[in-house]
Amino acid sequence: MFAYYFQLGLRSLRRNPMLTALMIMAIGFGVAASMTTYAVFRATSNNPIPQKSSQLFAVQIANWKPSDLDKGEPPNALSYTDANNLSRAHKALRETALYPVAPSVIPADASKLPFNANAYAAYGDVFAMFDIPFLYGSGWSHNQDEARGAVVVISKALNDKLFGGINSIGREVNLDGHNYRVTGVMDSWNPQPLFFDPVNTQGFGDPVDLFMPFTRAVDLQIGTAGNNNCNAPAGNGWDGWLRSECIWIAYWAELPTAADVDTYRSFLNGYAAEQQRAGRFSWAPNVKLRNVTEWLDFQHVVPPESKISLLVSLGFLLICLVNTVGLLLAKFMRRAPEIGVRRALGASRGTVYAQFLIEAGAVGLAGGLLGLLLTALGVFGVGLVFDKQIARLATVDLSLVALTVLVAIAATVLAAFYPTWRAAQVQPAWQLKSN
Template identity: 80%
Template sequence: MFAYYFQLGLRSLRRNPLLTALMVMAIGFGVAASMITYSVFRATANNPIPQKSDQLYAVQIANWKPEDLDKSEPPDALTYTDAVALMQAHRARRQTALYPVGPSVVPADASQLPFRETTYAWYGDAFAMFDIPFLYGGAWSAAEDGAHAPVAVLGKALNDKLFNGANSVGKTINLDGHDYRVTGVIDTWNPQPMFFDASNTQGFGDPAELFIPFTRAIDQQMGGAGNFNCSATPGSGWEARLRSECIWIAFWAELPSAAEAAGYKRFLRGYAAEQQHAGRFNWAPNVRLRNVTQWLDFEKVVPPESKISLLVSLGFLLICLVNTIGLLLAKFMRRAPEIGVRRALGASRKTIYAQFLVEAGAVGLAGGVLGLLLTGLGVLGVGLVFDPQIARLATLDFSLMGLTLLVATLATVLAAFYPTWRAAQVQPAWQLKSN
């Protein structure tokens, strides 16, 4: 019966091409507008590490005066003093301090110019913490962290560039004139948003392709390639930078259970209290411990314009559906004589409901196909409205295509309930008498 009703629906659509075209266009444009903005919202609001987002915590400690804070919130990074102290305390299952650096990669071929890659200085624990997959080798050891060893892990793209994709473990690369031994090559890893460095990237940026030990980067006096914020002017020189109250280092701790997270927060309060008693702070301990999703929300990674655009586009879709309801009502009620004859011949109201809802589904499906084409065009033009780093994440993949067709069909069927109910109320006797 479904196939029969679908066939009747297609015939009905061909019978009123102008009315059908108006309904298909209304659905197509409404669904396309909502899907285009949803593709952006989906990319920016994505959980970048769902399997561990409730186990990884960003650490904040207020080392600035309360009057220098925004709404009493601690800064979104740590000083070198605090980062090293937390690393040495080692109160978490795994932990890492990290910051972006900008060394020059010097190719072995003298005819090629040095170049820069997105690079992070962190501890070996970070690879296991962030579930980073390896193609060859693995992370450097804790002993190499402690020895400030000249070791590195390469990204797949950089390994392809330097070693043509071969296993480069044990080979050396030159960074700023110093040799670093490769301990591993990671597979493609590009979490979006970039939760581990949201304070510098706002969640979106080029994937990291090079990693070196934090301790080695400090030894080599590698200045950060990210933010360096101070509440007071620091002294000059590298040592003054390390001793200053300027914040520039992110800190992450892996705490698998709620009890461990609560215990770590108590430790942070105790550490801040120690700094207060030592005279470094003269205010009460003010610390925060936020998991990945809380951290992304705190950093306002989802652009406000994407939320507003999504709400506006959903409103536009609603308007299109209201228009579709009116068009379907006009279409169905024009067929009152046909409905009256069918009812007189024994068709039940349930049969009328089924036929007209399937017909509405056919309209929705046609609108969904148009919506797919418009969504594809719209995704290509997202860069005209949003930042390019965000726009490139909006893609028309199979899930979005399926969702577009589903939303178009389901929305049209729901919109058809009232017109179908009206059509099913047609009295056969009145129609037969008047015709």
């Protein structure tokens, strides 16, 4: 019966091509607007590491006086003093301090010009913590962290650029005139949003080209390529900056269980209280632990314009559906004589519901196909509205295709319920008498 009713629906659509075209356009444009903005919202609100997002925690410690804080929240980065102390205590399963650096990569081929790399200084735990995949080799060891080893892990793209894609483990990379031995080559890895450093990237940016040891970067006095915020003048020179209360280091801890979280939070409170007793802090301990999703939300990574655009587009879809309700009502009620005859011949109201809802589904399917085309055009043009780094994340994949068609059909069938109910209330006797 479904195939029969579907065939009747297609015949009915051909009877009133203008009315049918209006309904298909209303559904297509409404669905396309909502799906285009949803593609952007989905990309920006994506969970970048779902398998561990509840186990990785950003650490915050208030090393500034309360009057220097924003709404009482600890700063969104740590000072070198705090990051170094936490690293030495090593109370988490894994933990890492990290900050962005921008070293110049000097190719071995003298005919090629040096170029800046998108890099981070971090501890060796970073690779296991962030589930970074490897094409060749692995990260460096804790001993190399302690020894300030001249080692580096590079990306697949950088390996292709420097070594032609071969296994480069043991080869050397020249960064700012210093040679580093390659211990690993990352496979394709570009989590979006960039959960580990939204402070400096606003959550979106290019893939990481390389990681180098945090201790090595500090030993060579490599400054941060990101934010550096101070609530008072720093001391003279590099050592003065390290001893200052300037904040510039992100700190992450891996805490697999709720008990681990509670234990680590207690440790942070104890550490802050110890700093208070030592005279460094003159205020009560103020520390925070936020997992990946909480951290991204706290940093407002999802652009407000994407949320607003999504709400506006859903409102537009609703308006389109209201118009579709009116068009379907006009279409169905014009067939009252046909409905009366069918009811007089024994058709039940359920049969009328089935026929007309399937017919509405056919309209939704056609509107969905139009919506797919318009969605593809919309995704292609989102760069005109959103930042380029965000716009490139919005893509048309199989899930978006399926969702677009499903939303179009479901929305049209939902809009058809009232017109169908009105059609099913037609009294056969009245129609037979008047016709």
